[in-house]
Amino acid sequence: MSILTSPATIHVGREHYRVLALRRIALLLLLAAALFASVCVDMALGPANYTIGEVLSALFQADQVSDQLRVVVWDIRMPIALMAVTVGASLSVAGAQMQTILANPLASPFTLGISAAASFGAALALVAGMAILPIAVNYMVPINAFAMAMAAALFIHFASTLRGVTVETIVLLGIALVFTFNALLALLQYLASEQALAAVVFWTMGSLTKATWPKVWITAAVLVATIPLFARQAWALTALRLGEDKAASFGVNVRSLRLRTMLTVSLLAAIPVSFVGTIGFVGLVGPHMARMLVGEDQRFFLPASVLCGALLLSVTSVVSKTILPGAILPIGVITALVGVPFFFVLIFGSRRRAW
Amino acid sequence: MVALALQDVGAAYGKRPIVSGITTELLQGGSLTALIGPNAAGKSTLFKRIAGLLSGPGTVHLTNATSGKDAIRYMPQDTGGNAVLTVYESVLLAAKQGSGWRVSDQELAGIDEILAALDIKALAFRELGELSGGQRQLVAIAQALVRKPEVLLMDEPTSALDLYRQIEVLAFMQRRARSAGMAVLIALHDLNHALRYCDHTIVVADGRMQASGPTAEVITPQMLREIYRVEARVERCSRGRPVLIVDSTAA
Ligand SMILES: Nc1ncnc2c1ncn2[C@@H]1O[C@H](COP(=O)(O)OP(=O)(O)O)[C@@H](O)[C@H]1O
Ligand SMILES: [Mg+2]
Numbered sequence A: 001m002s003i004l005t006s007p008a009t010i011h012v013g014r015e016h017y018r019v020l021a022l023r024r025i026a027l028l029l030l031l032a033a034a035l036f037a038s039v040c041v042d043m044a045l046g047p048a049n050y051t052i053g054e055v056l057s058a059l060f061q062a063d064q065v066s067d068q069l070r071v072v073v074w075d076i077r078m079p080i081a082l083m084a085v086t087v088g089a090s091l092s093v094a095g096a097q098m099q100t101i102l103a104n105p106l107a108s109p110f111t112l113g114i115s116a117a118a119s120f121g122a123a124l125a126l127v128a129g130m131a132i133l134p135i136a137v138n139y140m141v142p143i144n145a146f147a148m149a150m151a152a153a154l155f156i157h158f159a160s161t162l163r164g165v166t167v168e169t170i171v172l173l174g175i176a177l178v179f180t181f182n183a184l185l186a187l188l189q190y191l192a193s194e195q196a197l198a199a200v201v202f203w204t205m206g207s208l209t210k211a212t213w214p215k216v217w218i219t220a221a222v223l224v225a226t227i228p229l230f231a232r233q234a235w236a237l238t239a240l241r242l243g244e245d246k247a248a249s250f251g252v253n254v255r256s257l258r259l260r261t262m263l264t265v266s267l268l269a270a271i272p273v274s275f276v277g278t279i280g281f282v283g284l285v286g287p288h289m290a291r292m293l294v295g296e297d298q299r300f301f302l303p304a305s306v307l308c309g310a311l312l313l314s315v316t317s318v319v320s321k322t323i324l325p326g327a328i329l330p331i332g333v334i335t336a337l338v339g340v341p342f343f344f345v346l347i348f349g350s351r352r353r354a355w
Numbered sequence B: 001m002v003a004l005a006l007q008d009v010g011a012a013y014g015k016r017p018i019v020s021g022i023t024t025e026l027l028q029g030g031s032l033t034a035l036i037g038p039n040a041a042g043k044s045t046l047f048k049r050i051a052g053l054l055s056g057p058g059t060v061h062l063t064n065a066t067s068g069k070d071a072i073r074y075m076p077q078d079t080g081g082n083a084v085l086t087v088y089e090s091v092l093l094a095a096k097q098g099s100g101w102r103v104s105d106q107e108l109a110g111i112d113e114i115l116a117a118l119d120i121k122a123l124a125f126r127e128l129g130e131l132s133g134g135q136r137q138l139v140a141i142a143q144a145l146v147r148k149p150e151v152l153l154m155d156e157p158t159s160a161l162d163l164y165r166q167i168e169v170l171a172f173m174q175r176r177a178r179s180a181g182m183a184v185l186i187a188l189h190d191l192n193h194a195l196r197y198c199d200h201t202i203v204v205a206d207g208r209m210q211a212s213g214p215t216a217e218v219i220t221p222q223m224l225r226e227i228y229r230v231e232a233r234v235e236r237c238s239r240g241r242p243v244l245i246v247d248s249t250a251a
Helices: A012-044 A052-060 A067-102 A114-128 A137-161 A167-191 A194-205 A213-232 A234-240 A244-249 A254-276 A280-294 A298-322 A331-349 B043-050 B087-096 B105-117 B133-145 B163-180 B191-197 B221-228
Strands: B003-007 B009-013 B016-022 B032-036 B059-063 B072-075 B151-155 B183-187 B200-205 B208-214 B230-236 B242-249
Touching (some): A012 A052, A012 A067, A012 A298, A012 B087, A067 A167, A067 A213, A067 A234, A067 A254, A067 A280, A067 A298, A114 A137, A114 A167, A114 A194, A114 A254, A137 A167, A167 A194, A194 A331, A234 A244, A234 A298, A234 B087, A244 B072, A244 B133, A280 A331, B003 B183, B009 B043, B016 B043, B016 B200, B032 B191, B043 B072, B072 B133, B087 B133, B105 B133, B133 B151, B163 B183, B200 B221, B221 B230
Parallel strands (some): B032 B183, B032 B200, B072 B151, B151 B183
Antiparallel strands (some): B009 B016
């Protein structure tokens, strides 16, 4: 009987696993390198095109380049290029963990209504000049967007604390929120002046051009603060993907893990959408790319989600500058146009079938 | 050696009581106990209650356990889940819960050992989604055993296995229980398996305990008529083993 396998052959699986892990680390490094390259290209492109060499000099030998080059790279283009990185990473990680805790491949900040809520909040400011929180009136638009996004996320969060509410219910609730906020937004647009309407449409398309260093720092800080929270729960979060019962049988407190993760994810998703508007695609597709590349062990899946989201949005930023010379197209629109073909290639070319 | 006994144990989902009044004799480490009963009798619910995943009245007495509340492990019936993970990773995942990111050679050796013992080394680097129901069940057993439980509650672990695998798994669990001093409770539908492999048998129906004791004393024509509504005999086969033969459904 095969149960008596000789111990001499037993080590094979262990070595195979080590190779698998190394291959994943290599993939992560490759993604990181691609991201760095994409950010450099992003900073080279613009009304005045620079070479990658010039960008690198401005980055690493700032005192030896012309003032103009330094100002353009550091003060104008870098905030935008890094905003693409932090926003892409945040939305992708938020989507990854929403998909994980809700056991649903369609979960993302966009599909759960968080983006739609932010758009409505922004439109309230742009159309009606109405501040939800009476603070910092100069920043009424992002603050309104953030308040509504957080309200939507917290609504979802508290709904999930109710007894008998399943993950399917949560996803349905999210979709109901999308419809509600889209209807409210349409109502505002209908009532808006032509000028305000244009501003709302522009905002909801999502754009990185409003990026500033403080916004970059805030999104980066939230990202850096939340990732360790997920990292500490890496095994438990991965176990959740085997099903609730299985995770519980491993000793995971499923309910508490779900609620805490939901709360963290809310913040992670609400901040970037309130700064850059609706960029729906990254939060949905970033995690799927990561999953197809490295699987769902969160020790690899989490960094891969960060990198895939960041890379996706950074590449999109490059593309949005190159389609029409001299014009920067709204990134929210371009993300889907760039991401979809890439996504198709991954889906149909991949051996892995997630969901 | 570890020993488990239930005293007037019950469990509820919300306010709705599902099982109540379950009392057993001492179930010793090294023994196999069958938990039998019709569908929806409350077997899974009782297991979750024993494992502490549900609360309820009564006491679960656990003696001589060395690993505290981690001593009892429940292996769920549901083998679903569609995570993008290899079999090897999914077993590692079970082993690593609650510990750090770093994986030691020793931990990996433990996984190799358990996969080899269950004869599923060939599946190690297949994705969970590619497995058949029976293969998933074997992986679930590996996930349960890799944590070295002292009391293991297996919820219908053989339901999707072919005949060879059913026998192999039960015989394996019997040896494993004896060698590790582990108390194993198995929810089963095949009463011949209970007769052959399990020292004790607990019968539940409608959430109440109907009988509990040595298997041969519990599985009787009268019990089968009352609980399972079949006319059946337990006879000795030509090798002297008790065998259950069902004649018809009860009138
Ligand atoms: N999560 C749940 N919430 C409410 N009732 C449940 C739940 N799970 C099971 N039940 C009910 O508890 C009873 C016993 O179920 P279960 O323990 O799964 O039976 P068994 O495992 O013996 O087939 C059934 O009537 C079932 O409908
Ligand atoms: Mg059951």
